[in-house]
Amino acid sequence: MDKSRTGPVPCESSAASRAVCYRFLAQAMLSDPSPAYLKNLQGLDTQEWSGGDGQMGPGVDLVATGLREMKEAVTPDDGTGLQALSMELSRQRTRLFRGLAPGYGAPPPYESRHRARQGASEMETLLAVQGIFTEAGVDLARLTDRPDYLGLQLELMGFLCEEESRLRGSGDAEGADRAAALQERMLIEHLLRWVPSYCGLLRKEAGVGFYAGLSRVLEGFLVEEAMRPSAVGHC
Secondary structure, X not given: OOOOOOOOOOOOOOHHHHHHHHHHHHHHHHOOOOHHHHHHHHOOOHHHHOOOOOOOOOHHHHHHHHHHHHHHHOOOOOOOOHHHHHHHHHHXXXXXXXXXXXXXXXXXXXXXXXXXXXXXXXXHHHHHHHHHXXXXXXXXXXXXXXOOEHHHHHHHHXXXXXXXXXXXXXXXXXXXXXXXXXXXXXXHHHHHHHHHHHHHHHHHHHOOOHHHHHHHHHHHHHHHHHOOOOOOOOO
8 A cells, every 4th residue: 555645546455545534534523724735636637536447335436526526626628727726615614514504504413413413412412422532542632633523533434544554564463353343333333324315415515516526425435335245224
């Protein structure tokens, strides 16, 4: 795995490859896209997501479509500079993800709020998520937001995938299995229960462009995650 990559890789089951995808998604949720990030995205090769070898699952088409939409949004032909693009996307990210006011953007991506609309207890959901973060060794006091915020959940998944890969590489099968088990819990008990429907809300609010594309990448990647053998039958 080339750790210098800044974009997602075609859906593979290896923990290292999955970590890159989760980190890419988390960064887009947690940070305003910098000019350097946009430049890297402009150079992203979306052809490797074509799925022409027939080995990729049904989520790949959605990921490929989303990546193309993100890339097209940051590769305008009107001479717009990267700094101006960065500022515009920063404005959009605030509107879409931060929930500054009712009716201003989609409902912010906090699991407890979205699951409450399905009848779940907000407090119980939040406590369950906090438990997984704590088991993963995360100091909750150092988090920049509540642990049920989607960006932090994706970041945790990236960290756990990296840990699984590192521990398997060092011969610590037991430790790697613990990291994999925490991934499964976060995926099955949390992400898959609310993020696909949230992606639809985000897409409706964003319309077209960078963040609409991001919603497709996220939804398609989770489709692939749900189809991994260890996740089959649980979601």
